[in-house]
Amino acid sequence: MNRTEKLPYKVKLGYGIGQMADSIPYNMFSIYFLFFLTDAAGLPAALGGTISMIALLWDAVTDPVVGHMSDTCTSRFGRRRPFMLVSLLPLSITMVLLFVPVAFGTAASIAYYVLIALLFRTFYTGFVIPYFSLGAEITQDYDERVTIQCMAGYFIYIAVWAVTAGPMVVIDRVVKSGVSYGNAWTIAAAVFAVVGLCCGLVSWRSLKGREMADQRTLHMDQRAVSLSSVFKSYLPLLKDKIMIYLILLRLTFIFSGAVSTAAFVYLMSSNLGLNEAQQALYWTFYSIIYIIAIAICNVLSNKTEKKAALIATVTLSITASVFFYFHNINSFGELIVFTCLCSLCSACFWTVGATLVYDYNEVVEFKGGKRQEGAISGLILFSQKVGSAIAIWLSGLLLSGVGYDGMAEVQTETVKQGILFLNTLAPAIISLTSIICVILYPINRKNFALLKKALALKNEGKEYSTEGFEKLL
Template sequence: MASTVGAAVPPAADRPSIGVKLAHGFGAAAFGIKNNGFDYFLLLFYGTVVGLEPGLVGLAILIALLFDAVSDPLVGYWSDNLESRWGRRHPFMYAAAIPVAVTYFLLWNPPDLSQTGLFLYLTVIAVLIRTLITFYETPSSALMPELTRDYEERTSLQAYRLFFGWVGGNVMSILIFGVLLTGPLGLRDREGYETYGIIGGVLIFVAIMISALGTHHKIPSLSKPVRATEQFSLRRLFREMVETLSEKSFIALFLSTVIFSIAAGLHAALAFLLLNYFWGFSEFQIFIWTITVILSAAMAFAIAPWATRRLGKKKATISLGLLAFTVQPLPVILRLFGLMPENGDPILFPLVLGINIIDLALIIAVQTVAYSMIADLVESNQVKTGRRTEGVYYAAITFSRKTTQGLGVLAAGMILSIVAFPEGAAPADVPEDTLWWLGALYAPLLLCLWLVSLYILSRYRIDKSQHEANLAALNERG
């Protein structure tokens, strides 16, 4: 077992300053921008604008996901054990800034290639950007348990992170619909996406640098790597990661997050197709829709810490989730049975929009509380193993969040292929039967995924009292 010298209790203050919370949280805008593009526009861009078969888009992202299964935990383990004058996390954050920005630009500016060429191009770029974003997101996220040990304060830190992640991505959606895709081609304007790639790359670089520089002064008070008593080897690496990831509460949270991410990815990949084709909303209405996401994120910013204080993390997540996840697919299900206003009815847009604003706020709050539960696993594992392994835990969650683009986009692409959704068609040219089957496959699958995610989460066992007992045990060790 590794020595515990210098690792028992992180010396960082239990209540980080607003400046630290803002800097740490703002960095999530980089992941949010990347996710927004992958979740909402990648399938639309490559499938209907560039002309790559939707199933191949999903396959390319799935292949990248397989690379993530190896690279993510390795990066997490590396950042847990790195010794440098800039600490364990910040060297990775600084190193990732330029490469992530460049690859994001390349994603939206593909050359003119055949189907095979486009598939290979997308696959390579997807592998690169998803690996490079791990070099930033995993160490950056892993800072959170080091910045505070307080049970509720960790939810507050995570609330800042999710707020900026959602707002950062949403700002790009507003840019897309309010500026870049306002020409006669609308959502099918290739040049608009190319400009989007340039702006997105620059903003990702800015977000990473602000976060790294804004938390740089905390490096001396962050946890130091534990010096192992045995020489490094692949056997030791594998054994330590198995010890870290075998805790039952982690397994429950990880699997729940994977299912959650698949559901979120399915919803996101089809979101604008549903808005434009299924509901018949105009591009101006979709623009209004994107703006209101900021309102939902602001509501979640308040809801998540409040729910944690009142209910505890697990109960808050399950209670908010049951409400949010049953409501989200409900408008589509009602439409399938003819119980929603027809497209073009003046009441339809405000009705669906109002439901989405409240429901999305609840979903973001669920994400916030659930992700903050990861931090409490760190001390639980430290009590058992003597090691602080924030990086490995957050690498697992980074991986699970990437399944949003992997399995979620794959499922969305398969649905589009099954219903034979026409490439590049205007909304009026898509048959009603195609749209009905799109909704019939989408809504029940989404509901099942959400509910399965909540059921798995119910197996998580660390509450506030257990967390405080873990901190007391570590304090006794000194």
């Protein structure tokens, strides 16, 4: 099946709304879980970082398994959508339980947060791998894929705004009504868990019938999932240089992003002294800036090339990060300027960068005769989780190493400098590897068009030529 037609707007919208069900729990965990553990649950930063790392490494392990399961699922309801539906409610429940301030003693509290975090990341994987895989199935058009990811990107930053500004508003108001600070976090998590659940259900319903129907019975002989079957499905992918470039790109970019994301709330609260209302105002500006950045990235990608857009925006972000490390971020205004300069990079990665993965699916189908959206998504998200896990763990260690104390009212200058490093210079250094991976990635608009044409002929049993896209094979 060759899907190159323009998608109906309601399908694009439905797919985009599903990003809310992904981004709300993702950002609650990435932005606030470590901060909650140190400043609400009272755990040391190193322990908080270790808990986050354990959960993310487990998430990484489950990614390939869920990807393989969704590729080989033979349900009459489709390969992807049943996983999305089954995962949504438990994902919402465990997100709330993550932000419950327990007081069982240090060891028992650690055990509680590790267990809930493992469950949370399992259900998150159960939703996001099939959802992300569907992006490659609903269209095979080179530019249309950018369009649907830009639609999803708008919802990413709507979710980011909701999940960053929103909790601070809820917490501020709930605390003023007499509820404890820790319990206010639980209420805030519950509010946004419900929002994420509703958006996920809307997306699940909107994508009915959009899976590639001829693929649902492709693997009828592989119903049993075993470690050997999972390994065999991934081995050819792991030998492919394009997949290696994609894995390294996602791992390094997510690593750099996770370092700054985990430390960003500390930058606002400790270095700049912003209260909850000021932080909520920042996140509102942040989301507006990024939504504008997505539109710019869409134009850049369509007018030039995906790789060129990524290289240009990552270079701008690195330059801004190095400048502000030495200049320092001294005010709310400078924080906004820093965000503006870095926004194009992040927006481009989450939209244009995601379609690099989608375009690789046709290469896999041409070489192996079958589509493996779930397996490819599983490997890519595996690399993201490993990068996030190590980054958050190292962030916690560095914060502890420079003397961060979540119970202290004022942090030392050494602590503030460490926080600034995590938000600026550290991500800039890591991002240099991302640029190299983008340069080496070989798929472009021209050779992708030739590949699709040959793939259509091959699937019809007709003669075809690999001229013009040999290096993709």
